[in-house]
Amino acid sequence: MSKVKTPIVILNFKTYLESSGEKALELAKTLESVSYESGITMAVAPQTADIFRINDETNIPILAQHIDPISPGGHTGSNLLECLVEAGINGTLINHSEIQMKLADIDKIIKGSKSRDIFSVVCTNNIESSRAAATLNPEFVAVEPPELIGSGVPVSQAEPEVVEGTVNEVKRINKNIDVLCGAGISTGDDMEAAIELGASGVLLASGIVLAKDPKEALLDLVSKV
């Protein structure tokens, strides 16, 4: 698998109306334009229903928000890896704080993704869970203290020791794993602080999706990289 160029900004669309349907496509096109203008790698994690169209109409890297640990067959309402690959994903979030998984299932999705050249971003909530995630060899570990998610209080400024400690622990286990940080990130100062703490980028949502002008917010986010 070719290494994803860092620093990277991954925007999780979650299930906000501002990043659903037509607005998901519009936001993906905005990220594609800002990525091209700034030279900074950007990727989107839209809802499953929006993946195919975003892949069809843009060249921005796409992540699934979640992949169910299932094999093809009799399952209803699940996200099957093989189907998401055909829809056009390049990567996947795994174990996001809002849809957590068992360790064995995280391992299964990482292995299945690697075999299909899909990069994995395993979400964790502290240094200890980041250490455990690193032993499974994903491409990325994204540390996000749950209490800061959606708070507008950036982890890189509020809990820098969690970011720095995660970088140190993950790199001790496998120096090839890149660490991202997320939760409350929204400005260029937040991203600059994350990079200074050793992170290779950020995973964010509300600071951009709910911004009055998402393009302006994205340009500010990468203005100090």
Ligand SMILES: O=C[C@H](O)COP(=O)(O)O
């Ligand atoms: O996936 C993104 C994280 O949950 C952070 O969300 P947030 O940027 O709204 O705090």
